Amino acid sequence: MKVRTIEYYIREVFISLRRNNWMSVASIGTVAVSLFIFGMFLMMVMNMNKLAENMESQVQINVYLLDKVDREQARDIEKDLKEIEGVESVGFVTKDEAMERFKDRLGDQKTLLDALDETNPLPDSFEVTVTNPDLVKTAAEKMEKLDGVECAKYGQDVMEHLFEITRLLRIFGFTLMLVLAFATLFIISNTIRLTVFARRKEIAIMKYVGATDWFIRWPFVMEGMVLGLFGSIIAAMVLRTAYTAMAEKVYDTLAFFPLIPEQPFLTYITIVVVISGMVVGAIGSAVSIKKFLKV
Amino acid sequence: MGLKLMIHMKNVTKVYENGAVALNNINVDIRKGEFVFLVGSSGAGKSTFIKMLFREVLPTSGILTVNGRDVIRMANKEVPYLRRSLGVIFQDYRLLPEKTVYENISFAMQVIEAPRRLMQRSVNSVLDIVGLRDKYKCFPHQLSGGEQQRVAIARAIVNNPSIVIADEPTGNLDPETSWGIMDIFQRINAAGTTIVMATHDKTIVDAMQRRVIAIEDGQIVRDEAQGGYGYES
Ligand SMILES: Nc1ncnc2c1ncn2[C@@H]1O[C@H](COP(=O)(O)OP(=O)(O)OP(=O)(O)O)[C@@H](O)[C@H]1O
Ligand SMILES: [Mg+2]
Numbered sequence: 001m002k003v004r005t006i007e008y009y010i011r012e013v014f015i016s017l018r019r020n021n022w023m024s025v026a027s028i029g030t031v032a033v034s035l036f037i038f039g040m041f042l043m044m045v046m047n048m049n050k051l052a053e054n055m056e057s058q059v060q061i062n063v064y065l066l067d068k069v070d071r072e073q074a075r076d077i078e079k080d081l082k083e084i085e086g087v088e089s090v091g092f093v094t095k096d097e098a099m100e101r102f103k104d105r106l107g108d109q110k111t112l113l114d115a116l117d118e119t120n121p122l123p124d125s126f127e128v129t130v131t132n133p134d135l136v137k138t139a140a141e142k143m144e145k146l147d148g149v150e151c152a153k154y155g156q157d158v159m160e161h162l163f164e165i166t167r168l169l170r171i172f173g174f175t176l177m178l179v180l181a182f183a184t185l186f187i188i189s190n191t192i193r194l195t196v197f198a199r200r201k202e203i204a205i206m207k208y209v210g211a212t213d214w215f216i217r218w219p220f221v222m223e224g225m226v227l228g229l230f231g232s233i234i235a236a237m238v239l240r241t242a243y244t245a246m247a248e249k250v251y252d253t254l255a256f257f258p259l260i261p262e263q264p265f266l267t268y269i270t271i272v273v274v275i276s277g278m279v280v281g282a283i284g285s286a287v288s289i290k291k292f293l294k295v
Numbered sequence: 296m297g298l299k300l301m302i303h304m305k306n307v308t309k310v311y312e313n314g315a316v317a318l319n320n321i322n323v324d325i326r327k328g329e330f331v332f333l334v335g336s337s338g339a340g341k342s343t344f345i346k347m348l349f350r351e352v353l354p355t356s357g358i359l360t361v362n363g364r365d366v367i368r369m370a371n372k373e374v375p376y377l378r379r380s381l382g383v384i385f386q387d388y389r390l391l392p393e394k395t396v397y398e399n400i401s402f403a404m405q406v407i408e409a410p411r412r413l414m415q416r417s418v419n420s421v422l423d424i425v426g427l428r429d430k431y432k433c434f435p436h437q438l439s440g441g442e443q444q445r446v447a448i449a450r451a452i453v454n455n456p457s458i459v460i461a462d463e464p465t466g467n468l469d470p471e472t473s474w475g476i477m478d479i480f481q482r483i484n485a486a487g488t489t490i491v492m493a494t495h496d497k498t499i500v501d502a503m504q505r506r507v508i509a510i511e512d513g514q515i516v517r518d519e520a521q522g523g524y525g526y527e528s
Contacts, residue, residue, distance in 0.1 A: 201391060205403075211407060
């Protein structure tokens with residue numbers, strides 16, 4: 001494309017953005033809201049996936065002992081545990097150690113434990129690592145059958161919940177996104193339609209003097225893309241601020257939650273949001289100029 | 296005549312979607328440098344004839360070549376290139392009101408991505424041809440009808456078309472102004488450009504003594520190399 005053609009396009013785009021200022025603002029706003037919601041879901045789903053992945057990779061079983069079990073018996077249980085197929089190592093965690101760790105994890109919120117009045121409700125336990133995630137389930141079942149074992153927990157139930165939540169988020173997010181995509185396409189194509197209508201005389205003359213369809217189409221497509229770009233920049237800025245703020249909250253209160261670090265995650269989200277905005281803008285305008293361009 | 300065939304119509308028929316037969320079995324050859332008047336009463340099919348030349352209207356059957364291009368079978372994406380070899384002028388000028396005279400003309404070069412260095416020279420030269428050099432900054436509403444039509448002519452010829460097609464270019468103008476327009480057409484024609492003009496203006500046709508094609512009810516009823524309007528008005 002020639003430089004002066006590009007200059008021409010850019011000028012045309014800004015003239016019509018100004019001419020349709022209210023519709024332009026409405027379009028930009030719709031794009032911003034839609035992409036903000038899209039970005040939120042994207043961030044949530046990605047964080048859920050990360051969490052699930054994290055848990056999957058932890059092939060650790062916590063074996064909690066009954067209160068009545070003494071150290072002697074515990075050593076027997078340890079021996080039995082080591083004989084179970086797939087078990088790699090077994091570490092003993094006293095109830096006091098467990099309490100310490102729990103306090104650490106609670107961080108700022110450890111004052112909550114004051115309510116316990118120095119009593120320790122946590123049991124003694126073993127931390128068993130397993131060589132292969134596939135063996136976790138059967139190994140845990142065998143462990144629960146041992147005398148003196150209250151229960152053997154691993155990530156399973158949490159993971160199942162997590163997968164369920166992620167699945168629902170995906171379905172809900174996807175449906176919502178479809179609806180929003182249509183709303184956005186609709187408003188952008190209406191805005192561009194106004195522009196096309198305002199310039200139908202120009203378009204007719206362009207056609208008589210032999211401008212190609214693509215030459216005529218480009219300024220409108222670009223206008224749609226600019227609307228999408230502005231909207232997506234707003235959405236991206238809000239998303240970045242929101243994620244940073246949320247991340248801070250999470251680090252303060254739920255330190256153990258494995259949130260995806262802000263960088264390069266936010267850069268990635270920004271790129272996805274901006275590209276989606278421009279694509280939606282381009283499609284929206286392509287839809288509305290199609291019928292005005294019959295040769 | 297050995298001159299290049301600019302327009303060739305063989306058995307051309309146009310039936311509109313609603314069944315109206317606008318042109319019926321038209322056979323015409325127009326060569327380079329000819330000046331052709333298209334006459335006929337209202338509804339005869341003159342505008343349809345004109346519109347087929349730049350493929351605003353597609354013939355229903357027959358053969359139509361313009362400037363060596365097969366208008367009927369050409370792909371849509373070739374249409375712009377056909378039109379670049381034609382200059383089209385309408386009764387209602389069709390200027391862009393928010394652009395100046397200069398911009399209205401340069402617009403036609405801009406949108407076909409003509410080289411920038413040619414632009415100023417070409418626009419000035421067509422402004423000289425139509426005699427509006429000193430009005431290049433005016434907006435269309437600041438001009439008389441005749442002046443506006445001259446701007447439209449300048450726009451039509453700025454890309455050096457080989458054929459100029461005009462549908463009643465003097466239809467909205469008084470006789471004296473019309474003669475100014477015809478004078479410009481004669482000069483363009485003298486420079487070698489083929490001209491096809493549909494008109495109702497008996498005085499002009501009679502005085503010019505050029506080729507006249509008379510259409511009635513979609514058929515050619517007369518085709519004279521040097522004719523008059525031929526009807527009592
Ligand atoms: N778009 C159209 N759809 C249907 N019929 C049409 C269309 N355009 C023209 N016609 C019909 O075709 C016939 C020829 O019309 P055309 O416009 O070519 O006449 P004309 O000779 O230019 O008339 P005038 O001198 O009034 O401009 C008329 O009967 C008209 O009603
Ligand atoms: Mg007509």
